[in-house]
Amino acid sequence: MLRTIIHNNIRIRYFHSSVSAGKKALPFKRLVVDRASRLPDEKKKPNISTQTVHNKTGKSINQKSKSTNESSESHLPVLESFTKQELKKSENLVNKITEFSELKLLPEVRNIVVNQIKNQTVLRAQNYEKPKYEDPEDIKIKPSPVQVVSIHTLSKHIMESNMKTYTIAAETGSGKTWAYLAPLLDYLKQQEEALAGNWERISKKSMIRSVIMVPTLELVNQVHANVKDLENSIGIKSFKWDTDTQYSEFIDAFKNRIDILVTTPGKINSIKNIRMISRPEHILANVKFLVIDEADTLMDRSFVESTYEAITKMHNVNRLVFCSATISNQFNKAITKIFPQSEPELIISPILHKTPKSIKFKLIDSEIAPYQGSRIKALAQILYAINKDGTEANYEKRCVVFVNNKTEVVKVAETLKELYNHDVVTLTGDDNPQERSEKIKVFINPPKPLEENSDGTPSKKKEHYTRIANSNIKFKTHLEPTSTTETKLKVLVTTDIAARGLNFFGVRNVILYDTPSTPVDFLHRIGRTGRMNQSGRVFIITDRKTKPWVKRIAKGGRNKD
Numbered sequence: 001m002l003r004t005i006i007h008n009n010i011r012i013r014y015f016h017s018s019v020s021a022g023k024k025a026l027p028f029k030r031l032v033v034d035r036a037s038r039l040p041d042e043k044k045k046p047n048i049s050t051q052t053v054h055n056k057t058g059k060s061i062n063q064k065s066k067s068t069n070e071s072s073e074s075h076l077p078v079l080e081s082f083t084k085q086e087l088k089k090s091e092n093l094v095n096k097i098t099e100f101s102e103l104k105l106l107p108e109v110r111n112i113v114v115n116q117i118k119n120q121t122v123l124r125a126q127n128y129e130k131p132k133y134e135d136p137e138d139i140k141i142k143p144s145p146v147q148v149v150s151i152h153t154l155s156k157h158i159m160e161s162n163m164k165t166y167t168i169a170a171e172t173g174s175g176k177t178w179a180y181l182a183p184l185l186d187y188l189k190q191q192e193e194a195l196a197g198n199w200e201r202i203s204k205k206s207m208i209r210s211v212i213m214v215p216t217l218e219l220v221n222q223v224h225a226n227v228k229d230l231e232n233s234i235g236i237k238s239f240k241w242d243t244d245t246q247y248s249e250f251i252d253a254f255k256n257r258i259d260i261l262v263t264t265p266g267k268i269n270s271i272k273n274i275r276m277i278s279r280p281e282h283i284l285a286n287v288k289f290l291v292i293d294e295a296d297t298l299m300d301r302s303f304v305e306s307t308y309e310a311i312t313k314m315h316n317v318n319r320l321v322f323c324s325a326t327i328s329n330q331f332n333k334a335i336t337k338i339f340p341q342s343e344p345e346l347i348i349s350p351i352l353h354k355t356p357k358s359i360k361f362k363l364i365d366s367e368i369a370p371y372q373g374s375r376i377k378a379l380a381q382i383l384y385a386i387n388k389d390g391t392e393a394n395y396e397k398r399c400v401v402f403v404n405n406k407t408e409v410v411k412v413a414e415t416l417k418e419l420y421n422h423d424v425v426t427l428t429g430d431d432n433p434q435e436r437s438e439k440i441k442v443f444i445n446p447p448k449p450l451e452e453n454s455d456g457t458p459s460k461k462k463e464h465y466t467r468i469a470n471s472n473i474k475f476k477t478h479l480e481p482t483s484t485t486e487t488k489l490k491v492l493v494t495t496d497i498a499a500r501g502l503n504f505f506g507v508r509n510v511i512l513y514d515t516p517s518t519p520v521d522f523l524h525r526i527g528r529t530g531r532m533n534q535s536g537r538v539f540i541i542t543d544r545k546t547k548p549w550v551k552r553i554a555k556g557g558r559n560k561d
């Protein structure tokens with residue numbers, strides 16, 4: 001039976017039929033996405049988009065905007081407005097469970113999860129600011145709210161054979177990656193335990209047991225980095241399939257069993273083109289656990305076709321997890337329609353769709369003196385202030401500037417370099433994957449000490465003595481950076497390509513040169529700072545056209561200055 005759904009103004013037609021493999025009816029309805037086609041604009045039905053964005057104080061800002069065929073500017077996506085009960089349920093759980101030891105995970109899995117987080121957490125960034133964190137062992141790892149709710153919920157039915165679908169939704173930088181990785185590791189290890197004596201034999205089979213799909217190659221690297229070295233500790237073999245991966249490498253890994261494959265939908269869909277593979281459907285036949293991370297991106301118009309196609313290749317999935325920092329009604333409806341056999345169980349954090357409390361907002365009106373409408377002057381002023389304000393002393397500062405259009409990125413970067421002598425890199429979709437990973441390196445790694453000792457710790461400010469001529473009076477001064485060109489500030493000018501999921505490490509400053517047209521993009525951009533409750537600042541350059549909701553969220557999210 002052919003069905004059609006409209007998702008993000010895209011018509012998705014698909015056959016809905018149950019699939020049986022031999023005797024056993026698979027728990028997963030086959031989806032043959034017949035065709036995903038864009039609705040011609042004139043067909044776009046006028047709809048009332050109620051945009052509910054909760055600000056920090058929990059006050060939700062309801063704005064009704066009638067979007068007929070107005071420009072996309074006014075067509076704001078509907079953000080899920082959760083009932084007080086849903087939020088309360090998650091809050092009660094978070095208040096009750098505060099340690100990983102209180103969550104149902106196999107002991108070996110729990111230990112691995114805590115160690116991996118401790119070694120990689122952005123909380124290490126405060127090592128650089130608060131001497132008391134000199135030793136990473138000082139960092140006490142507790143489950144974040146979304147990890148409590150996710151691990152608690154998924155562990156309840158983790159080994160049941162019926163198909164279950166989950167939607168994990170929590171604010172940016174809240175630890176969603178481990179919110180699905182911990183239950184996934186537990187699932188794989190429990191599966192092995194359930195197979196007991198047979199696991200020894202089965203473990204030698206060529207197969208892929210789980211897949212994590214993300215939208216970009218940077219995220220393939222970032223997610224894989226969490227699980228890449230688990231083979232020796234708990235025998236979990238992971239594999240990242242990204243641009244540099246040869247088909248032969250993928251086949252070899254498959255032959256030696258892949259427990260966790262991290263890749264993009266495009267790579268999954270390319271399996272059918274690999275000449276070395278005679279039966280492509282065999283490759284994914286054993287995938288039981290599938291994660292769609294950054295799901296609001298993978299389900300939006302630019303990805304939806306390849307995402308649906310990739311999902312339909314994994315017929316035996318019985319744990320399907322969508323993960324996103326924002327969730328809209330459309331998203332939920334589409335999932336429920338495509339996977340009717342199991343309404344996605346919502347896993348949300350108590351502060352979903354709110355701006356992280358650790359972020360301070362600064363609004364700069366570019367219309368007033370001395371900027372007189374020049375955004376670039378306002379930007380230069382902000383960068384000067386960041387560079388000179390004494391924050392992050394002894395360390396290289398990093399700052400990310402978001403621009404709406406990639407053509408503007410180059411112009412802004414050139415002006416900052418030529419007129420203001422800043423150290424600037426640009427990042428857009430025109431960069432190839434190698435260039436992109438090179439450019440973001442400075443921003444996804446811990447801040448570099450300005451002058452390093454041999455062991456990499458920051459040397460204290462160079463002390464310098466000045467002697468007054470013909471006297472024995474000398475006094476201590478601190479060396480200022482010698483040359484005016486020496487700057488402690490690394491600036492990344494980019495578009496939304498860097499706004500989704502990238503785990504910027506201890507970046508304290510984000511500047512919205514342009515304000516995005518939707519609250520979803522706004523929440524993702526500002527979420528590159530203030531991660532895991534670290535302090536962060538967001539500077540928003542406004543003008544008379546800036547949407548009221550931007551100012552409202554910023555004011556609502558503003559902490560006391």
Ligand SMILES: Nc1ncnc2c1ncn2[C@@H]1O[C@H](COP(=O)(O)OP(=O)(O)OP(=O)(O)O)[C@@H](O)[C@H]1O
Nearest residue numbers: 120121122142144172173174175176177325501532
């Ligand atoms: N329980 C924890 N305690 C301390 N740090 C944690 C914890 N869980 C995750 N982290 C760290 O927090 C940072 C952000 O985690 P992660 O990238 O999973 O956030 P996210 O919610 O996926 O963000 P985004 O929505 O931007 O993708 C990472 O450095 C991660 O190591």
